[in-house]
Amino acid sequence: MMNRWDKEQSKSKRSPQTTRMPERAELVDALRCKLQEATEWPDPDYLRAVTSDVGKLLSSFSVPSACERNRNVSMGTEVDLEAKALYPEDAPMDMVPLSCQGQGNHLFEAASVSLLGDSSLSAELQVRTMVEMLLHKQYYLKGMIDSKIMLQAARFSLCTEESAARMDQLPMAILEAIFDADVKATCFPGTFSNMWHIYALASVLQRDVYSIYPMSNMKIRPYFNRIIRPRARAGSACQSQTLHVMWAGESLSRSVFRPQYFAPVVPVSTLHCPSSGEALPRNTLELLNMDPDISYSMLREKYSITKSTFYRWKRQSWEHRQKAATRYEAKQYLQQCFSAGSFLPLQQFRTRFPEVSRSTYYTWKHEMLLGAGVRVPGLDAGIPGANENQSPLSGGSENTESSKLHPRPGFPRPFNSQRSPSMQLVKSFLRNCVSLNMCPPYKSFRKTYPWISRSTYYNWRREAMTRVALGPKDSATGQIGNTLVGLGDLQLPSLYKSRAGSDLRSPFLPLCGSKSNPSPLQRTEREEAKRRVQKWRMPHSVFRVRYRTISSSTYFLWRRAAGHQGAGLRQQRREGAGLRACGETGVSLDRRQHLVAASTCLRSGMFSLLPAPAKTFNVTSLSKAEAKLFLQQRFESNTFPTFKEFSGFYPLTPRSTYYMWKRALINGMVLTDY
Amino acid sequence: AAHSMASATDARFGQKESSDQNFDYMFKILIIGNSSVGKTSFLFRYADDSFTPAFVSTVGIDFKVKTIYRNEKRIKLQIWDTAGQERYRTITTAYYRGAMGFILMYDITNEESFNAVQDWSTQIKTYSWDNAQVLLVGNKCDMEDERVVLGERGRQLAEHLGFEYFEASAKDNINVKQTFERLVDIICEKMSESLDAADPAVTGAKQGTQLNDQPAPPHQDCAC
Numbered sequence: 072m073m074n075r076w077d078k079e080q081s082k083s084k085r086s087p088q089t090t091r092m093p094e095r096a097e098l099v100d101a102l103r104c105k106l107q108e109a110t111e112w113p114d115p116d117y118l119r120a121v122t123s124d125v126g127k128l129l130s131s132f133s134v135p136s137a138c139e140r141n142r143n144v145s146m147g148t149e150v151d152l153e154a155k156a157l158y159p160e161d162a163p164m165d166m167v168p169l170s171c172q173g174q175g176n177h178l179f180e181a182a183s184v185s186l187l188g189d190s191s192l193s194a195e196l197q198v199r200t201m202v203e204m205l206l207h208k209q210y211y212l213k214g215m216i217d218s219k220i221m222l223q224a225a226r227f228s229l230c231t232e233e234s235a236a237r238m239d240q241l242p243m244a245i246l247e248a249i250f251d252a253d254v255k256a257t258c259f260p261g262t263f264s265n266m267w268h269i270y271a272l273a274s275v276l277q278r279d280v281y282s283i284y285p286m287s288n289m290k291i292r293p294y295f296n297r298i299i300r301p302r303a304r305a306g307s308a309c310q311s312q313t314l315h316v317m318w319a320g321e322s323l324s325r326s327v328f329r330p331q332y333f334a335p336v337v338p339v340s341t342l343h344c345p346s347s348g349e350a351l352p353r354n355t356l357e358l359l360n361m362d363p364d365i366s367y368s369m370l371r372e373k374y375s376i377t378k379s380t381f382y383r384w385k386r387q388s389w390e391h392r393q394k395a396a397t398r399y400e401a402k403q404y405l406q407q408c409f410s411a412g413s414f415l416p417l418q419q420f421r422t423r424f425p426e427v428s429r430s431t432y433y434t435w436k437h438e439m440l441l442g443a444g445v446r447v448p449g450l451d452a453g454i455p456g457a458n459e460n461q462s463p464l465s466g467g468s469e470n471t472e473s474s475k476l477h478p479r480p481g482f483p484r485p486f487n488s489q490r491s492p493s494m495q496l497v498k499s500f501l502r503n504c505v506s507l508n509m510c511p512p513y514k515s516f517r518k519t520y521p522w523i524s525r526s527t528y529y530n531w532r533r534e535a536m537t538r539v540a541l542g543p544k545d546s547a548t549g550q551i552g553n554t555l556v557g558l559g560d561l562q563l564p565s566l567y568k569s570r571a572g573s574d575l576r577s578p579f580l581p582l583c584g585s586k587s588n589p590s591p592l593q594r595t596e597r598e599e600a601k602r603r604v605q606k607w608r609m610p611h612s613v614f615r616v617r618y619r620t621i622s623s624s625t626y627f628l629w630r631r632a633a634g635h636q637g638a639g640l641r642q643q644r645r646e647g648a649g650l651r652a653c654g655e656t657g658v659s660l661d662r663r664q665h666l667v668a669a670s671t672c673l674r675s676g677m678f679s680l681l682p683a684p685a686k687t688f689n690v691t692s693l694s695k696a697e698a699k700l701f702l703q704q705r706f707e708s709n710t711f712p713t714f715k716e717f718s719g720f721y722p723l724t725p726r727s728t729y730y731m732w733k734r735a736l737i738n739g740m741v742l743t744d745y
Numbered sequence: 746a747a748h749s750m751a752s753a754t755d756a757r758f759g760q761k762e763s764s765d766q767n768f769d770y771m772f773k774i775l776i777i778g779n780s781s782v783g784k785t786s787f788l789f790r791y792a793d794d795s796f797t798p799a800f801v802s803t804v805g806i807d808f809k810v811k812t813i814y815r816n817e818k819r820i821k822l823q824i825w826d827t828a829g830q831e832r833y834r835t836i837t838t839a840y841y842r843g844a845m846g847f848i849l850m851y852d853i854t855n856e857e858s859f860n861a862v863q864d865w866s867t868q869i870k871t872y873s874w875d876n877a878q879v880l881l882v883g884n885k886c887d888m889e890d891e892r893v894v895l896g897e898r899g900r901q902l903a904e905h906l907g908f909e910y911f912e913a914s915a916k917d918n919i920n921v922k923q924t925f926e927r928l929v930d931i932i933c934e935k936m937s938e939s940l941d942a943a944d945p946a947v948t949g950a951k952q953g954t955q956l957n958d959q960p961a962p963p964h965q966d967c968a969c
């Protein structure tokens with residue numbers, strides 16, 4: 072079985088950037104071994120002496136930086152969407168967290184990626200950080216301006232939510248003992264870094280490190296969300312650049328976050344650096360170009376593109392494909408962000424996907440909102456390219472009428488030309504648009520409302536923005552300053568931002584199926600809880616901790632229900648088989664699509680009818696989806712089946728596909744979203 | 746979730762280092778249990794072959810490293826000794842993540858420490874990764890005269906919790922080495938089960954074009 076460590080090592084050894092310095096990597100490895108061995112000695116002075124030697128050796132060469140090696144985020148690196156959803160508003164806007172692999176909570180991998188674009192430097196940063204912590208312990212514990220803050224942060228990381236108060240008194244002696252243990256552990260793989268590692272890391276890099284912390288755990292956030300200054304600063308200008316890393320993990324509720332790992336954070340522009348070419352996660356395209364013979368089924372498995380899209384791409388020239396893939400990617404990305412609860416602002420979107428036009432952005436945005444079942448009053452009017460949607464301002468009963476009046480194509484006018492709406496109505500329309508962060512640019516606005524002057528438009532807009540900013544209490548954060556931001560670049564109201572948005576609905580925004588329903592968050596959480604209980608057989612104790620709001624009796628109810636249907640996996644299979652049977656009679660729907668759509672809906676906190684079930688039913692693709700689910704679950708439960716066992720269940724899946732999936736899993740990919 | 750899942754999976758399989766490393770696998774192991782049951786003594790006996798009758802209650806947390814050879818493989822054990830005192834309990838749970846094995850200890854002369862086993866077990870289930878292996882150890886079996894927890898009760902509880910069970914003495918060096926070796930074996934067994942499933946794939950499959958080449962996987966080292 073591979074592990075990340077091995078892989079990173081071998082990958083970095085192969086990468087052209089590091090082949091230039093193989094000795095460096097070897098030296099670092101050797102030094103790490105020395106340190107590890109020294110930790111085995113009972114006498115701490117021995118470790119100190121060895122560390123001091125190692126420190127001297129390391130100081131003979133300096134940490135490379137992005138200036139010396141142009142930083143391009145290496146191919147295949149993707150945006151960490153989960154972390155992105157947690158990315159706080161007060162952090163730099165033009166940066167994104169990336170996913171990166173590693174052991175423990177991989178602070179050093181993250182730092183290396185942030186610094187150079189790949190993880191080749193993680194081992195070295197790790198060793199250097201250990202040396203720094205050990206040799207300058209007194210500085211970190213007592214000598215910095217920030218010492219008290221750092222220690223407080225350490226206290227907070229050492230406790231679970233419920234014990235936060237008691238931890239305040241954790242004596243210095245204990246903290247020091249923990250610091251020592253943490254330092255020693257730093258030379259081993261799989262180490263879990265803490266705030267003090269970040270302080271030492273800043274010194275190692277001789278530059279500021281911006282430790283980005285999600286907008287949660289507000290009481291303790293200030294201790295973690297800060298710019299960490301190095302012990303001493305380098306002279307060179309390039310090294311004075313700030314390095315960004317982010318605390319990522321699990322959002323337990325709107326206000327509670329559990330840090331689990333670190334994510335590198337890089338400027339959006341580096342993702343799109345032309346010389347790197349592949350920086351964009353253009354996986355689909357990549358696959359097509361690397362393997363022209365790749366079959367539709369394989370691609371579909373990975374990216375769920377439609378058959379027609381696939382064949383269209385295959386026919387097209389490389390350039391065409393590239394374009395189409397970019398558009399596809401862009402849309403998917405937007406959709407993912409949307410599902411994750413935040414809408415990528417236009418500016419960021421354009422930086423990432425400059426080829427995709429502004430109007431396309433708005434069209435998609437509009438589509439997604441409507442798709443998610445949000446009734447958006449007056450939305451269509453100002454959105455160029457929006458199509459086929461009814462005129463919202465004309466109100467419920469008149470919808471049919473107005474759509475008759477404006478059958479298609481092009482975007483419908485909010486009012487038919489005979490009925491010139493009152494200024495008040497137009498104003499409220501604009502206000503609604505602003506509250507949805509979909510304010511049309513004046514150019515489009517004018518097309519629809521030619522009788523409204525430019526200055527009136529701007530006045531209304533300003534007013535609407537102020538209103539939004541002061542409006543619903545919770546959405547106020549981060550809005551006020553935005554009046555200056557360009558059109559359409561406003562953050563979406565909080566509804567879209569947090570999964571827990573349910574309780575802060577914008578007054579302008581009627582949510583479908585609101586009121587009597589449980590809040591989307593509760594629904595999602597319950598679904599998730601149920602899934603964990605039934606399919607992953609989460610123990611009761613864990614359940615109680617994770618889902619405090621759900622009663623134990625519910626837990627046992629679910630357990631029993633799952634028990635009746637057989638153990639988790641068997642249950643899956645049965646469901647699949649059932650569907651397959653249905654499928655043959657032509658009444659079922661693609662379960663996977665259904666699930667994905669359902670979860671997207673749930674996650675985005677909206678309810679709507681699912682897309683109409685596909686009429687043509689593909690038995691193979693269903694069983695493939697099922698097979699993937701099966702493999703993924705077995706992988707996660709650490710009981711990965713042999714091919715023989717697997718083919719017993721899924722005789723139609725070829726051996727090669729099995730191995731492909733297996734490799735993907737081993738490489739940390741997710742085959743299916745459940 | 747996928748993210749943390751991936752790293753969790755890695756660590757479960759131990760840390761296979763590249764060949765120039767000083768070990769083949771590294772296992773993180775924690776010793777937990779009430780204060781004064783003998784956790785620190787147990788670790789010192791194992792790592793340094795020493796014992797002191799004086800009681801110095803552990804503050805916070807520390808670890809010792811011991812490299813052992815099983816089946817021609819070098820396995821580095823990173824053994825974390827935790828403070829048993831109630832007031833430190835939440836600190837130590839922060840260190841459960843990434844642990845592949847636990848030694849859950851009670852003192853056979855101390856009823857209370859035995860009664861706490863259930864809670865410790867819950868603690869493991871709550872804060873550690875799935876599949877962490879646990880061994881229940883009744884320590885101080887040299888003090889037969891003062892025994893209050895019969896071996897049978899220990900055995901039953903272990904069975905109930907699904908753990909293996911040992912009686913041991915740090916003082917007289919009874920079953921100390923055996924405990925660690927058994928734990929290592931259990932972890933290895935778990936590992937080779939997964940390897941069994943995983944092995945042919947990685948060597949056999951080169952078709953995943955989008956993926957990077959992998960170095961050859963370790964063999965079933967741990968069929969020990």
Ligand SMILES: Nc1nc2c(ncn2[C@@H]2O[C@H](COP(=O)(O)OP(=O)(O)OP(=O)(O)O)[C@@H](O)[C@H]2O)c(=O)[nH]1
Pocket residue numbers: 778779780781782783784785786787797798799800801802803804827828829830884885886887888913914915916917
């Ligand atoms: N007779 C006897 N005494 C033991 C044995 N193991 C430990 N002790 C004694 O029990 C006392 C407590 O041992 P420690 O190892 O410090 O206990 P601990 O579990 O680490 O306690 P905390 O650090 O507070 O969690 C010491 O006085 C030890 O000498 C044993 O096997 N037999």
Ligand SMILES: [Mg+2]
Pocket residue numbers: 784785786801802803826827828829
């Ligand atoms: Mg102790």
